[in-house]
Amino acid sequence: xxxxxxxxxxxxxxxxxxxxxxxxxxxxxxxxxxxxxxxxxxxxxxxxxxxxxxxxxxxxxxxxxxxxxxxxxxxxxxxxxxxxxxxxxxxxxxxxxxxxxxxxxxxxxxxxxxxxxxxxxxxxxxxxxxxxxxxxxxxxxxxxxxxxxxxxxxxxxxxxxxxxxxxxxxxxxxxxxxxxxxxxxxxxxxxxxxxxxxxxxxxxxxxxxxxxxxxxxxxxxxxxxxxxxxxxxxxxxxxxxxxxxxxxxxxxxxxxxxxxxxxxxxxxxxxxxxxxxxxxxxxxxxxxxxxxxxxxxxxxxxxxxxxxxxxxxxxxxxxxxxxxxxxxxxxxxxxxxxxxxxxxxxxxxxxxxxxxxxxxxxxxxxxxxxxxxxxxxxxxxxxxxxxxxxxxxxxxxxxxxxxxxxxxxxxxxxxxxxxxxxxxxxxxxxxxxxxxxxxxxxxxxxxxxxxxxxxxxxxxxxxxxxxxxxxxxxxxxxxx
Ligand code: HEM
Numbered sequence: 001x002x003x004x005x006x007x008x009x010x011x012x013x014x015x016x017x018x019x020x021x022x023x024x025x026x027x028x029x030x031x032x033x034x035x036x037x038x039x040x041x042x043x044x045x046x047x048x049x050x051x052x053x054x055x056x057x058x059x060x061x062x063x064x065x066x067x068x069x070x071x072x073x074x075x076x077x078x079x080x081x082x083x084x085x086x087x088x089x090x091x092x093x094x095x096x097x098x099x100x101x102x103x104x105x106x107x108x109x110x111x112x113x114x115x116x117x118x119x120x121x122x123x124x125x126x127x128x129x130x131x132x133x134x135x136x137x138x139x140x141x142x143x144x145x146x147x148x149x150x151x152x153x154x155x156x157x158x159x160x161x162x163x164x165x166x167x168x169x170x171x172x173x174x175x176x177x178x179x180x181x182x183x184x185x186x187x188x189x190x191x192x193x194x195x196x197x198x199x200x201x202x203x204x205x206x207x208x209x210x211x212x213x214x215x216x217x218x219x220x221x222x223x224x225x226x227x228x229x230x231x232x233x234x235x236x237x238x239x240x241x242x243x244x245x246x247x248x249x250x251x252x253x254x255x256x257x258x259x260x261x262x263x264x265x266x267x268x269x270x271x272x273x274x275x276x277x278x279x280x281x282x283x284x285x286x287x288x289x290x291x292x293x294x295x296x297x298x299x300x301x302x303x304x305x306x307x308x309x310x311x312x313x314x315x316x317x318x319x320x321x322x323x324x325x326x327x328x329x330x331x332x333x334x335x336x337x338x339x340x341x342x343x344x345x346x347x348x349x350x351x352x353x354x355x356x357x358x359x360x361x362x363x364x365x366x367x368x369x370x371x372x373x374x375x376x377x378x379x380x381x382x383x384x385x386x387x388x389x390x391x392x393x394x395x396x397x398x399x400x401x402x403x404x405x406x407x408x409x410x411x412x413x414x415x416x417x418x419x420x421x422x423x424x425x426x427x428x429x430x431x432x433x434x435x436x437x438x439x440x441x442x443x444x445x446x447x448x449x450x451x452x453x454x455x456x457x458x459x460x461x462x463x464x465x466x467x468x469x470x471x472x473x474x475x476x477x478x479x480x
Contacts, residue, residue, distance in 0.1 A: 049077025116276025
């Protein structure tokens, strides 16, 4: 009897252990997960962190060497902030798309002041969604297809102004002028020349101040930029008054959309909100488009065989349009496969927006690592675009790699998720139209060629790619 009782006790204990073991294991495991650790990496020196290392070398070399050492997620301390950097497509998607609500956009206050605090890219939530919808509508394919004749006029006038036997132009500076003028067209439609010149003059001062040290000392670039910004705000207010008076509100440019907007309570946008978003879009459109176009000039110049292929694709369209007498159609711009691949490969190769910044609004756990609340989070687009796993021989410029669609989340020149670029279609349309006229009617030579990159702040070829332009012989004959 005693033996049976002992055996029964043993089997009860055994069964109990058998039942609880997996639960204990699970508990132990979950105990590990409740205390996620910080990602690997180095925080550098007190206060300055690793900022000197970032600036003492090409920033992309800094990011790439960190990735090699620590893998897809690592911590560092730069520009006064603790940061977590992410180099995998999944991690970028986590921050920008699936868990975007846990990360807010973040910019230095000095930059926010220059652009204007109501510009959409500083916001999250309802206000952002509403303004973004207006911007997206005014930059949608249905709207921008109507801009083709204006873009063509602008392209032709720019290219003509570059032609000279003696004059060497700074390609990047000229591309900036072009991108600014297109920005004005998409924002205001047809704008009085006087306003356009005044905006340009003041915007150039803001542009200079944007990347300078943010001090309020009289005469400093940043102080001048703040004053110029005030003047831009006044000019935009005058334009708004004119537009309202002339009842041109139904026009489908961005200003018209912003002026027509009413929220669910019938509330309209204030003039300062409108001005901040106008300046914001101009700002987002100019240097980005200009840098990529400058890289395209370089890549085509460096690969004459590729240039011939692009030329032959564009010449067929040019001939069909009676040597440029008939304007380009939307359909034609949708059917330039070689040129389009050159644009995609230029966007990948140059990765002019190497990364973006967000800030964790709560403690976030990603793959067992802790991203503490308040830390900056940087998805590194360039590292993804230059990862040989996704793009074999990533340093080679090879548009044919885009014959197959890239793997999901491995191609993000325009970002991803709620803040991704609403101007991406317009940017690509500008590039297609500029390349069309450039290769069919002009030729160019890079002057004093030195390879290298400068940061202004986006990467551009050294010295802005000095170049000389000529009309090609056939066009010359035709005009003669
Ligand atoms: C090649 C040219 C361009 C590139 C590479 C580019 C790239 C980008 C990227 C990567 C972002 C997302 C930034 C982030 O997530 O933090 C962005 C946002 C934005 N871009 Fe572009 N962009 C270009 C041209 C343009 C143009 C032409 C416009 C307008 C006419 C424009 C307007 C904007 C705006 C308004 C945002 C903010 C969107 C938001 O916060 O919801 N961009 N751009």
